[in-house]
Amino acid sequence: MRGLWNDSAVTEFILLGFPASQRFQSFLFFVFFIAYVLIVTGNLVIISIIRLDLHLHRPMYFFLSNFAFMQICYVTVTIPKLLIGFLVRKNNISISACFSQCYFFFFLGAIENFLLAIMAYDRYVAICYPLRYNTIMTPKFCWCLACGCWVGIFLGSFLTVAFLARLSFCGPNILNHYFCDISPLLRLSCSDTSLLKSYFFGLMWIIVFSCLFFTLVSYVNIIYAIMKIPSTMGHQKVFSTCGSHLTVVIIYFGAVIFMYVRPQDSYAFEEDKLISVFYSILTPLLNPFIYCLRNKEVKESLQKIIQAKKMMPRLYI
Template sequence: MQMRSFWNESAVTEFILLGFQASSQFQILLFFLFFLTYVLTVTGNIVIIAVILADHRLHRPMYFFLSNFAFMQICYTTVTVPKLLWGSIVKKNRISISSCFAQCYFLFFLGGVENFLLAIMAYDRYVAICYPLRYNSIMTSKFCWNLACGCWLGIFLGSLAPVTFLARLSFCGPNIINHYFCDVSPLLKLSCSDTSLLKSNFFSLMWIIVFTCLFFTLVSYINIIFTIMKIKSTAGRQKVFSTCGSHLTVVSIYFCAVIFMYVRPRESYSFEKDKLISVFYSILTPLLNPFIYCLRNKEVKQALQKIIQTKKILQSQCI
């Protein structure tokens, strides 16, 4: 007896990603822009991880979660951008149906990790500012590892269910996805199966994840703001707020883009607009994060300067 395949038998065996339709000259320009963005994103986030590992003064919960966040950003952009680059230099950007579902899975998984990491980082700042004397006893190394591992493993397993149901849909044609990666909305639109229940369940799950993480993040920052307002000196308030300014900037950019992308009335969906919004939160935001955390964080800048100076000294000694 033959085992049932992981996904339904479909007339479609591969999809064609439309990407950004433009002249050949503009496609070349897009290729170099996205390639440069990808290189800067990966390099910037690797630098953050390397600096945190190299400087023992940064071996604290805040930077432990930041290194997790930087690693997640590298993975997230790697899932989409290389395929986008390939699509800029070929006439038809083909992707097999199994690769499409795999890409969809990792995007959902890494997007969930990003939401929860932002909420965890907000909680870390809440404990540091609102309960400074108890910070070390609350944010222990074991507790931080449990939070990080629970976030990665829990969402890795939890993401299997929606993508498994998605992979069981039938696709009879057409096979053209009006996007530069395999997103859920265009896949549901192309399916010849009844997707009404899956569509409702998927977007309900998206709303739960986004708004739950946003709720805990807002609660943390509301308490932080009340605590900061109790500080009498302006200089003291600015010093305390500077410890969470970078994270707050990233939170604002990310949640505004994601809510507009996934948590809005279905009638307002437009694949052309979605592609532009996707570029913002999946390509530009990961590029901005290293600059936000490095330029607005004195400790990271000092650690980076120390590493550069040490490297120069070693090079001069070798010469």
């Protein structure tokens, strides 16, 4: 494993996190710990509901379960290490672990972009071509989309970590962030990072804007189809179907574009950390509530499962 990385004077980084008094550090630990538990629990509930209710065994909820699983992995990459930082004086991370964290954060972030685009396409087919929906969104096609998304991005992201592995770090080794993001890593490197900067931020532009463009095109067609529906009830039904996903799209893409797709000269460490908290912790925290509270079918399925659990003890009396 040692031979994979370029020779470097720095063998580990110190994650600065959120410097504050001991009392405030304890408060932040409690806040982020509760957020992590809620994110993992909420997404596990979504996955469980979809698996238990046969009525939800449809493409829309198949992709939603993929999205929920991705969210669990996404926050697990960063939050546990952040929590450790609140409990120790120096939150050290080895250079190999730092690059791995950076890779998986980028990989899972790219997955989120593509899954949101795929979910928008699913809604587009369901609303614009309802009679052909089952023939287009077949189980095989859905599995191909999901597997192609996961496997393709997993393999394609290796080039980023390959570039990172070639960088040298001569010191200092203090990373002004709560996880190993690529921007602060590039600032600490004593190598020429111009090629990696161009590649990474160019790739971010392509991924974010291609997925956003595909999502927007899907929703433009959806809105056009909605306008053709004469009844108000029809409008409400369609908007209730798409509302949850559209809310997540607006929140997520707004934060990511502000974070990564902006002039590099405008980057500021403290500002970046706050924005990162928004899209890497706050947005995943909101997602389970958005999908559960704004989705009528998910709420009804949850109520059925709870009622069934309550009835079980009575059957044995």
